Amino acid sequence: MQTTQLHEDKFFKVLWDEHTRIIGIDWKEGTSSMTDEDFKAALTLFAGHVEQKKARGILVDVSGFRHKPGPDVLPWRVKNISNRYATAGVKRQAFLFPKGAQMPPMRSSPEEKFLTETFDDVQKAEVWLTAGPNHG
Secondary structure (H helix, E strand, C coil), X not given: CCXXXXXXXXXXXXXXXXXXXXXXXXECHXXXXXXXXXXXXXXXXXXXXXXXXXXXXXXXXXXXXCCCXXXXXXXXXXXHHHHHHHHHCXXXXXXXXXXXCCCCCCCCCCCCCCEEEEECXXXXXXXXXXXXXXXX
């Protein structure tokens, strides 16, 4: 990807590829000290970038993600963030794990209007993110 960095702080950086219209959130190991409120603030900031760029794909690199979100975080994310992604035009979201990692099956929630998949290879994730909307 030919990326431009849109944001960076101690928890994550946001990368944008104008050509593929993929926006990435690259979580850092500093997330080990993150609270659920920090995590929600980060996702809210990221959703603003997704909306501004009208991204069609999201690449979430969780290789360095160390935060353990509480039980209320996933329902909060689906309610407050996922609809913003869909409204912005997101069709697919890929989670990138370290090579050879045990990848949990992650699928879109019923309320989400985009596809979600997991990968341990960035090239495969990018190919999937840029595929047509009806291809799995």
